[in-house]
């Protein structure tokens with residue numbers, strides 16, 4: 001049996017999965033099931049205890065790209081394979097989101113917005129794409145596609161990853177030693193790293209200070225990678241000119257949080273790259289069939305690596 005948890009789209013996923021896998025019984029939370037009968041979980045942020053008693057669980061398919069929360073759970077046997085979505089339509093959405101932020105900065109929309117409030121008609125010298133230096137943290141399925149597409153649009157793109165990745169038009173910066181050089185040449189820093197022990201709190205004052213004065217930050221990775229107090233300090237001092245933020249340490253962002261009303265912040269409620277039901281289900285079905293044939297699934301998470 002496949003047991004599904006999606007707070008918002010349960011029925012839709014149940015229908016799509018059942019259609020694609022008629023030989024399996026697909027049940028959807030909160031429908032009560034016999035935990036020991038569950039062979040596969042298909043989930044996004046299920047409630048605590050969800051996996052309790054699932055002694056026959058063969059794999060968990062995550063309805064998203066990030067697996068930080070699922071790996072932290074104490075009700076899931078660490079021996080059970082966890083499989084995340086790889087791209088499944090998210091890279092294109094992420095590119096759109098990042099491009100929006102890049103254009104906001106490069107075409108000075110923040111400045112023109114302020115001018116409009118004062119009915120001020122004043123052109124400011126433009127910055128060419130080729131002079132706009134973008135640094136992308138994380139060159140996985142999503143970050144890699146974003147970096148490559150921005151480079152193809154003519155931006156001066158550099159990418160940073162643990163092990164390095166050669167991508168057409170993207171300058172490659174690798175590991176701890178490569179980070180300061182990437183930061184020093186990033187007018188716009190884009191965080192698309194997975195949340196792991198190594199990236200938690202990475203974007204603190206130490207790192208943000210190394211960006212050129214007047215740089216911008218786009219964070220569509222995970223909130224806990226950013227020290228929000230340090231970020232606010234950098235925005236207040238003008239060291240950073242602008243931040244486009246999709247993810248936060250606490251979500252939903254608390255109504256009293258100073259980021260809501262900061263004039264240099266544009267924020268969105270974790271929507272940069274949303275899971276698209278059809279490609280997600282197609283990938284899960286293909287992976288489930290691969291597992292049943294003893295073949296390696298796409299997007300298998302390595303627990304020790306954290307993604």
Ligand code: GLV
Nearest residue numbers: 063064065066067
């Ligand atoms: C969204 O944040 C995801 O991890 O898919």
